[in-house]
């Protein structure tokens with residue numbers, strides 16, 4: 085379903101000058117540094133998998149998700165997802181994917197949740213009957229009944245996250261990118277979100293790529309993890325193999341050992 089091969093992305097970042105002399109100089113001369121966010125990233129993911137995409141801060145996780153969702157164009161490499169090149173066939177491609185960035189909202193802040201959902205239905209051009217079926221299922225399984233008429237700005241973080249996840253699935257995508265979907269959630273909301281991810285994967289066969297720093301999310305959901313550090317893919321395998329390799333039951337500990345092995349901490 086997903087094939088990435090040799091994906092590279094470098095950002096050119098202007099250096100910030102400190103001190104008056106340097107600040108004045110920077111008006112005329114700009115110094116840049118190059119940040120190699122992704123270096124030769126290659127992997128394949130089969131339909132129906134739940135894959136945990138993990139790595140320390142600044143490792144390149146969000147950049148990969150942005151490339152795979154068509155938001156960013158890589159400098160080099162190929163990416164084929166369901167027969168599309170995400171950044172080339174963006175309009176057709178996005179009908180097949182759902183994206184949730186835990187730190188950003190795709191809902192309109194001041195209007196009731198249901199109005200945002202209907203706007204998304206129009207944007208994705210979802211037929212009314214399909215929209216009705218999807219909405220009913222999402223309201224039921226994510227327990228959104230009481231939230232639909234509430235403006236987004238009045239929702240708690242956990243309530244908003246459930247609405248964000250519903251919003252990403254209204255058009256019935258078969259691939260879901262979740263970038264830190266449980267960030268800041270309490271235990272009850274976290275478990276509700278996890279159960280929902282398991283349900284849509286099991287019952288609808290939705291493939292899920294999950295980025296998180298919460299190893300208990302990974303343990304609960306992902307059979308396979310991809311570990312990225314400093315833009316390179318360092319590990320691709322299942323959690324059991326990772327535990328055995330580092331002789332620990334604690335997945336957090338295994339991750340730290342892996343980081344140490346690659347001198348990432």
Ligand SMILES: Nc1ncnc2c1ncn2[C@@H]1O[C@H](COP(=O)(O)OP(=O)(O)OP(=O)(O)O)[C@@H](O)[C@H]1O
Nearest residue numbers: 095097119121139140141142143144145146147148
């Ligand atoms: N638009 C951008 N412009 C310049 N540099 C960027 C940009 N986006 C990301 N970077 C840099 O690329 C590197 C990878 O960033 P990315 O956001 O992909 O990391 P991440 O693994 O998602 O990190 P975190 O866990 O902290 O969210 C970082 O060094 C970051 O500063």
